[in-house]
Amino acid sequence: MHKEFLMGNEAIALGAIAAGVNLAAGYPGTPSSEVLETVAKRRVPGTYVEWSVNEKAAMEVAAGAAYAGARVMVTMKQVGLNVASDPLMSLEYIGVKGGMVVLVADDPGPISSQTEQDTRHFAAFSKVPCFDPCSAQEAYEMVQEAFDYSEKYGTPVFLRPTTRVCHGYASVTVKEAEEYRVNRPEGFVKDSGRWVIFPRLSLRNHEKIEARNETLSEDFSSYERNRIYPSGGRGAASGFGTAAGRDDASGTDSCGGTGKKGIAAGGISFTYAMEALKDSPQPARLFKVATPFPFPEKLALQFLYGLDEVLCLEELDPVIERELTYLCGKHHLPVKIYGKLTHHVKNAGENSRDSVNQNIADFLGDAAGQEDISRPLAQSASQPPSQSASQPSSQSVSQPSLPVRPPVLCAGCPHRASFYAVKTAMKGKKTIFCGDIGCYTLGNAMPLDMVDTCLCMGAGLGIAQGVGRIEPDTSCFAFVGDSTFFASAITGVVNAVYNQANMTLVVLDNSTTAMTGHQPHPGTGRTVMGDVTAKVSIEAVLRGIGVSVVETVNPLDLSASVACVKRVAAEPGVKAILFRSPCIAITKPSGCLRIDQDRCIRCGKCIRELGCPALVTDNGRVCVDASLCTGCGFCAQVCPVDAIRKPSGAQPDAGAGPAQAGAGEGNGNPAQSCGGGDGNE
Amino acid sequence: MNKNIILCGVGGQGTILASKLIAAAAMKKDIPVMSAETIGMAQRGGSVFSYVRIGEGICSPMIARGTADLILGFEPGEAVRMLPYLKPDGQMVVSSRAIMPVTATLSGSSYSGDAMIAYLREQVRGLYVVDGEQACREIGSPKVLNILLLGAAAESGALGFTEEELREVIKERLPEKFHEINFRALSYAREQKETDHFRTEAL
Ligand code: SF4
Numbered sequence A: 001m002h003k004e005f006l007m008g009n010e011a012i013a014l015g016a017i018a019a020g021v022n023l024a025a026g027y028p029g030t031p032s033s034e035v036l037e038t039v040a041k042r043r044v045p046g047t048y049v050e051w052s053v054n055e056k057a058a059m060e061v062a063a064g065a066a067y068a069g070a071r072v073m074v075t076m077k078q079v080g081l082n083v084a085s086d087p088l089m090s091l092e093y094i095g096v097k098g099g100m101v102v103l104v105a106d107d108p109g110p111i112s113s114q115t116e117q118d119t120r121h122f123a124a125f126s127k128v129p130c131f132d133p134c135s136a137q138e139a140y141e142m143v144q145e146a147f148d149y150s151e152k153y154g155t156p157v158f159l160r161p162t163t164r165v166c167h168g169y170a171s172v173t174v175k176e177a178e179e180y181r182v183n184r185p186e187g188f189v190k191d192s193g194r195w196v197i198f199p200r201l202s203l204r205n206h207e208k209i210e211a212r213n214e215t216l217s218e219d220f221s222s223y224e225r226n227r228i229y230p231s232g233g234r235g236a237a238s239g240f241g242t243a244a245g246r247d248d249a250s251g252t253d254s255c256g257g258t259g260k261k262g263i264a265a266g267g268i269s270f271t272y273a274m275e276a277l278k279d280s281p282q283p284a285r286l287f288k289v290a291t292p293f294p295f296p297e298k299l300a301l302q303f304l305y306g307l308d309e310v311l312c313l314e315e316l317d318p319v320i321e322r323e324l325t326y327l328c329g330k331h332h333l334p335v336k337i338y339g340k341l342t343h344h345v346k347n348a349g350e351n352s353r354d355s356v357n358q359n360i361a362d363f364l365g366d367a368a369g370q371e372d373i374s375r376p377l378a379q380s381a382s383q384p385p386s387q388s389a390s391q392p393s394s395q396s397v398s399q400p401s402l403p404v405r406p407p408v409l410c411a412g413c414p415h416r417a418s419f420y421a422v423k424t425a426m427k428g429k430k431t432i433f434c435g436d437i438g439c440y441t442l443g444n445a446m447p448l449d450m451v452d453t454c455l456c457m458g459a460g461l462g463i464a465q466g467v468g469r470i471e472p473d474t475s476c477f478a479f480v481g482d483s484t485f486f487a488s489a490i491t492g493v494v495n496a497v498y499n500q501a502n503m504t505l506v507v508l509d510n511s512t513t514a515m516t517g518h519q520p521h522p523g524t525g526r527t528v529m530g531d532v533t534a535k536v537s538i539e540a541v542l543r544g545i546g547v548s549v550v551e552t553v554n555p556l557d558l559s560a561s562v563a564c565v566k567r568v569a570a571e572p573g574v575k576a577i578l579f580r581s582p583c584i585a586i587t588k589p590s591g592c593l594r595i596d597q598d599r600c601i602r603c604g605k606c607i608r609e610l611g612c613p614a615l616v617t618d619n620g621r622v623c624v625d626a627s628l629c630t631g632c633g634f635c636a637q638v639c640p641v642d643a644i645r646k647p648s649g650a651q652p653d654a655g656a657g658p659a660q661a662g663a664g665e666g667n668g669n670p671a672q673s674c675g676g677g678d679g680n681e
Numbered sequence B: 001m002n003k004n005i006i007l008c009g010v011g012g013q014g015t016i017l018a019s020k021l022i023a024a025a026a027m028k029k030d031i032p033v034m035s036a037e038t039i040g041m042a043q044r045g046g047s048v049f050s051y052v053r054i055g056e057g058i059c060s061p062m063i064a065r066g067t068a069d070l071i072l073g074f075e076p077g078e079a080v081r082m083l084p085y086l087k088p089d090g091q092m093v094v095s096s097r098a099i100m101p102v103t104a105t106l107s108g109s110s111y112s113g114d115a116m117i118a119y120l121r122e123q124v125r126g127l128y129v130v131d132g133e134q135a136c137r138e139i140g141s142p143k144v145l146n147i148l149l150l151g152a153a154a155e156s157g158a159l160g161f162t163e164e165e166l167r168e169v170i171k172e173r174l175p176e177k178f179h180e181i182n183f184r185a186l187s188y189a190r191e192q193k194e195t196d197h198f199r200t201e202a203l
């Protein structure tokens, strides 16, 4: 054993490696992506890792390997599970031979997602057991236990961390390589009665699954990560890992337990509750739910007996709250259950230390002047920090209003140029611009304002077709990124060609999966294991489908791009433009531009029309921020008086690769931008 | 040692690297540490933060309001935004250079970094203002603000790690070609103070 400072996702990956994972497959999606990347980076020889083309493909590849007895992991974010749900729903009926952990990262907030969907519901819906870790250390250990449960019961299992567990870092105690489990898959054994899904088999297996989940509920009641604090004899110190887990002997005492009030919590909210109770003068019994499905009913009953009131603290949906409410009804327990359903806890958005502190203070009634809990909390906690009452000292100067900082496309981003070219070419025409999922969704911001719709991966193509059916005089555009194209846009193109739609597909090909951290995809010619592979050509795919007009252009060449858009959009039927220019985070900046203040007429066109974060005003002058500019040169083509130029004699930057602002921050190399740093001269 | 530290700024300013270095310094001394940071869409020019929690008995990487011992503000507006998290007797090291959001540049509605600093002076007893722009120019790179602020925090004593300890982790974690410039950034605050040019004020 040794300690490493790990992101929750890295801890999960190392846990899977320690459990002897033979194959891992996934599709990138915040907050899940680092899991697969870390399995690839730290894998032991013989492990196979792939970025699949989408989550469904990943699930199927993993299922095959699990049929052959391999230990497998599938990784995705919560909305990715929607894509993978088709194989998963059926796979649960078939079962697995090798252990299978389906890692689905939920995103309360949502911070980087379209929905706040709760995978714990999906677990109950698909009947797949679900593990919900509360910390990086627990996630490390839990993933290993999840593999054991999966094999013991022959079922895939969910590991469902949330953003703060995925992306939080901690010093985690991990195994040495010699302690890793070695799993040697037996291979696929033919047995059509087992592996071929037919209605009769489904019925039989459905009965088995229901019985198994009842057994699992019992089993989970003695799973040491489901716990009641103070523990009253249950389980030794190996509670929930890390500092808190290790010293929980003292920690739990301070939680008390003699009162008639209890708190039930899961995931990161449990750690918030733990910290709140440590500081609370009021005792409360605390129930940690680590397996929301099947719910550990027996243990929950132990928790409920003797209590008058219970507050449920969880993110996303009221899963624990419903289970406890149901149990109280089933067993006629006179316990009031509070939470989201009773409006004592907000029912959307993520919990914070402060919101949980407030919820607990209100519940335990130790906040001065707090009324009875039966009054639902209107909007006590989680105000934006700027409105807090805890200012340290006098208020003689009122707080200046704070800047709003919506996320924007990076300086030098080729998507900005692509959007600008289409906008310029289509000016005055009746258009709709259907966007999609990726950095380029940010094209909706002013001043570009080039995303009229965005729904889910690949949906823009269908939406453009649908709008075109109702409004035939509208020029319908669908913008899709390269990774999204492969993941889920191809069927949309086939649909358009087959059904003779009239639309322009715009592929924003920046040669990477940028938003999620620059993963390779089928068009890049690289794999996550570092191998060189055949590139799948987007042009060839489109031509193969029957798209007759396919033009490729460099978006940073403004006039060529505008001409291309005009030409292609005028064609009938389904046609495609490929804007091809790599993401600035995977290329070296080429030395920043500078504005010749003698030439600049201060018209502001560059700022007003492009919104590049590197173009700033300084005392009425327009300047280039040297620490941000990548030297893409696009603004120089927009300036009417040719005032934006490369400084004469500027050297291409020798700095270290992807140290650009925004996307590349994690790389950390404080590389020098172009000499001098005199952007605001 | 128990410390809650917040680093805040604008995506791309290097807050994450700085928090990693603090965590590495803690790991080196075998002190438990947890951290959390902004990842994903908000990194693209949005407000970003890192929390670093050091010491025994912490359960989560998140920091509650009014409990931060130290805030490293990479940008004055962002420092004001995180102010409610500072303990009443907490300390703050802040760069005075404001970064205008693109929206402000577009609408011409910029805000004043000076007003933010004035407000902070009013609110924070242990405030250290660093002229980040001037310093980066002297050091020779716009990208070393993170190390500069770390150095200033170490120099003020609020960080709980010494310049020497930070130097060690920089050596271990950054490519060698960046060592020299980062060492310069790290010692900048101390040297400026010694030569009495450093605009450090503890109110
Ligand atoms: S060249 Fe112009 S558009 Fe490109 S990054 Fe620099 S300032 Fe922005």
Ligand code: SF4
Pocket (backbone or CB within 6 Å): A595, A599, A600, A601, A602, A603, A604, A605, A606, A607, A622, A638, A639, A640, A641, A642, A643, A644
């Ligand atoms: S477009 Fe050219 S002239 Fe107009 S403000 Fe920008 S640099 Fe100056």
